[in-house]
Amino acid sequence: MTTKSLSIPLDFPFPSPKAHPLPTLHPKIQFPCKFPLFSLPQRIQFLRNQCPPKCQNHNDNNNPVPYTSQQEAHFTETQEAISQFLQEFGISAAESNSIALNSPKYAKMLFDSVKDLEEWTSWKSGGDGNEFATLGFKEKVAYMAKEKGDNGKVAFLESLGLSLSSSMNVARYLHGESLPNLIHKVKYMKEILFSDSDDKRLVGKYARCMMMNLSIPIDEDLQQTLSLFEKVEARRGGLDMLGSSEVTFRCLVESFPRILLLPLDLHLKPMVEFLESIGVPKEHMREIFLLFPPVIICDITGISRKVQALKKVTFHVWAFDKDFGKMLLKYPWILSTAIQKNYKEIVSFFHTEKVDKSSVDTAIRSWPHILGCSTSKLEVMVEQLAELGIRNKKLGQVISKSPQLLLRKPQEFLQVVLFLEDLGFDRETVGQVASRCPEIFAASIEKTLKKKIEFLDRIGVSKDHLPRVIKKYPELLVSDVNRTILPRMKYLKDVGLSKKDIAFMVRRFSPLLGYSIDEVLRPKYEFLVNTMKKPVEDVVGYPRYFSYSLEKKIMPRFWVLKGRNIECSLKDMLAKNDEEFAADFMGF
Structure with missing residues (x-):
């Protein structure tokens, strides 16, 4: 995918995280005389655990250095100073408090910077009074926060779950972004x-x-997406947590920091509206963005061109936007350049196999994951099907x-073939079964096929039948037993048939249990007993x-027989074709 180029600032207004130059205190810098106090006693112990003083030996767990009351007060004051500093940018007190409480590493960085500067100024002045020494502790913290130059964005990013180093790196992208706008943008993105x-x-x-199902060379967008998946997989809970805000958002920002540069009203909201216009429901937008994040960054015009190109080459299948939207939900990677290139390869491959393009497009629409499969891998399965006599039009x-x-x-497919042969089918019949119901060969032998055989045996269909x-x-081998077969058997029992009767009927006419109760079984039963008597x-x-x-054959023939006062069996009434019926019962 070709994405819009976003420049990365090089003249950063705040120092590198690896460099901490000692600031020069400007005599005209004004500090507030007093900071409004708010109680944070419940957070002191947490911050102590997160931010031990430099003198503490981390390896000496049995004899930790105790904290003084002054240090505890300074930890609390550090958070209060951060909160007050953030409020200067127009952030509410509640929100600034939350950010301050959830950015312990940032607080420790400021705390350590203040201590370092105090030591340096004390050494430089030889112990005499100096301007920095006359400031209160919170004023010193506020001064250091301003000197960092990120305008509170590092604290906010850490509160989202990013590490301190990642927060500082990402903040470099955002030097021109105001903190209130950034917070508003993040809230919108999390909501989506x-x-x-x-x-x-x-x-x-x-x-x-x-x-x-990915077996083709990938482009940069897919590579970045897979890297994001790897980061999430490495977290607790693995890839199952991809839909979790706590885990994924920080990984997303680390992998695609440019998403925080995108203007909300000029890009993010129009992108959502565009995807809605091609059939992606807003409540499912998350699946597109999380499974293929480059879409968020991509220029809308570029995506629109790709969508229109796909519709053009497959117009007879994706005639409506909503159909394309459904397919995009199944496989967001279809917007990748590599995937779209592979579409042409797949169409060309099946053309050589004499498969109609409409069949290929129908298959892709139903299961677009095919687009990530190499033609060499597809060829192996096509050869397996050819051995069963499935070629050309049948293959389509x-x-x-x-x-x-x-x-x-291929080995799983072959196992199903051998399973059916063990049931008594020859290779030709297996091919006929595959043509009639190919879903069988995509099913699990242990979880599906064997269980269906056992079920049929329990209801009276022996191995011989x-x-x-x-x-x-x-x-029958891929029907849902609990949702379809058992309810239909229960209905037949409720109308007076025994289990033995049903088994006999299934052996004679196995599609019986494939009929809907409301659309087939009930109306035809009621006509049989209520009208035909x-x-x-x-x-x-x-x-x-x-x-x-019922409407085209059963009812018309019954009324003909009734009008002529003729009694006959169901087989005699229905098994004959129209000419035979007319000759036998209408005198033609």
């Missing part, structure tokens, strides 16, 4: 990135999935139905009854 999150772990899950149909199959490991049942309706047991002998259209 971390609010309205029901499950913060989902973002980390998406990131892992994207990384697992398979990847349209189950694009995840292209990202399957499995090949026929699965061949007729392979979708037939017992429910009639469907046991002919379960295919549920496969016919």
